[in-house]
Amino acid sequence: MKATLTVLGSGTSMGVPTIGCTCAVCRSPDARDRRTRPSVLLEYGGKFVLIDTSPDFREQAIREKIRQIDAVLYTHTHADHILGIDDLRPLSFRRDGSIPLYARPEAAEFLRSMFRYIFDADYKFGGIARVELKPIEGPIELFGARFDPVKVIHGETEIYGYRFGSAAYLTDFSKIPDESFAQLRDLDILFLDALRHKPHPTHSTVENSLRIVDRVKPQRAFFTHICHDLPHEATNATLPENVRLSYDGLKLEFEI
Ligand SMILES: [Zn+2]
Numbered sequence: 001m002k003a004t005l006t007v008l009g010s011g012t013s014m015g016v017p018t019i020g021c022t023c024a025v026c027r028s029p030d031a032r033d034r035r036t037r038p039s040v041l042l043e044y045g046g047k048f049v050l051i052d053t054s055p056d057f058r059e060q061a062i063r064e065k066i067r068q069i070d071a072v073l074y075t076h077t078h079a080d081h082i083l084g085i086d087d088l089r090p091l092s093f094r095r096d097g098s099i100p101l102y103a104r105p106e107a108a109e110f111l112r113s114m115f116r117y118i119f120d121a122d123y124k125f126g127g128i129a130r131v132e133l134k135p136i137e138g139p140i141e142l143f144g145a146r147f148d149p150v151k152v153i154h155g156e157t158e159i160y161g162y163r164f165g166s167a168a169y170l171t172d173f174s175k176i177p178d179e180s181f182a183q184l185r186d187l188d189i190l191f192l193d194a195l196r197h198k199p200h201p202t203h204s205t206v207e208n209s210l211r212i213v214d215r216v217k218p219q220r221a222f223f224t225h226i227c228h229d230l231p232h233e234a235t236n237a238t239l240p241e242n243v244r245l246s247y248d249g250l251k252l253e254f255e256i
C-alpha cells in the first residue's frame with residue numbers, strides 16, 4: 001500500500017533557532033534551517049499515524065493541516081518527544097473513541113504518571129485528551145500495516161525506533177545494537193539521528209550515521225534531530241547523494 005511520510009519536526013530538543021542564540025544557522029533566512037522538535041506523520045489508506053507528540057505539535061499540526069490522528073507511537077519519554085500530548089485534545093474530540101498511544105511498557109508507565117490528570121479517572125476539570133495507553137513489546141498491526149519496534153541505545157537507556165513497510169524511523173540513539181540491524185534490511189527510506197559533527201553522549205553524529213548508512217544500504221537516508229551546528233544547504237553539499245538532511249515539511253512516498 002502507498003504511504004506518505006511527512007516530517008513534522010527535524011530539530012533537536014531545543015529546536016532551531018535555539019532561544020537566545022545568534023549563530024548563523026539560528027539567524028538563517030533558509031526555511032529549512034528552522035527546525036521544530038522531532039516527529040513524523042504517516043498517512044496510508046485514509047489513516048494517520050503520528051510518531052511522538054513534540055512540544056511543537058500544535059504548530060506542526062496547523063502547518064500541515066492535520067485533521068485526524070488515528071494512533072500515536074512513542075519512541076521514548078524525553079520532553080522533546082511527549083510534551084505536545086495535550087494538543088491531541090481537539091483531534092481526540094473529533095473522533096469516535098479514544099486515540100491509542102503505543103509505547104514500551106515503561107514508557108507507557110512514565111506517561112501515565114507524568115500526565116496523571118489525563119489518565120486519572122477522578123479529574124474533574126473536563127477538556128482532557130481522549131487517549132488510551134497501549135504498552136507494546138513487539139510488532140503490532142495498525143490499519144493493515146505492520147509496525148516493528150527497533151531497539152536502539154540512547155545514552156544509557158534502550159528506547160524504540162520503528163520499522164514500517166519499506167521505511168524505518170530511528171530518532172534519538174547513540175548506538176544501534178547488532179541484533180537491530182537485522183530489522184533494517186531492504187529499506188527504501190531510513191531516518192537517522194544526526195545531531196551534529198561533535199560527539200555527544202546520547203546522540204549520533206553525522207559521521208556515525210553515515211557509517212550506519214554504509215552498513216544498512218537503504219535507497220535513501222534522511223538525517224533528523226539536527227542541532228544548530230549544521231546549516232542545511234552547506235551540510236547537504238558534503239553528503240553522499242542518497243543521504244540528505246531532512247527538514248520540516250518534507251514529504252516522502254513509500255510502500256507500507
Ligand atoms: Zn529527542
Ligand SMILES: [Zn+2]
Binds near residue numbers: 076078172
Ligand atoms: Zn531523547
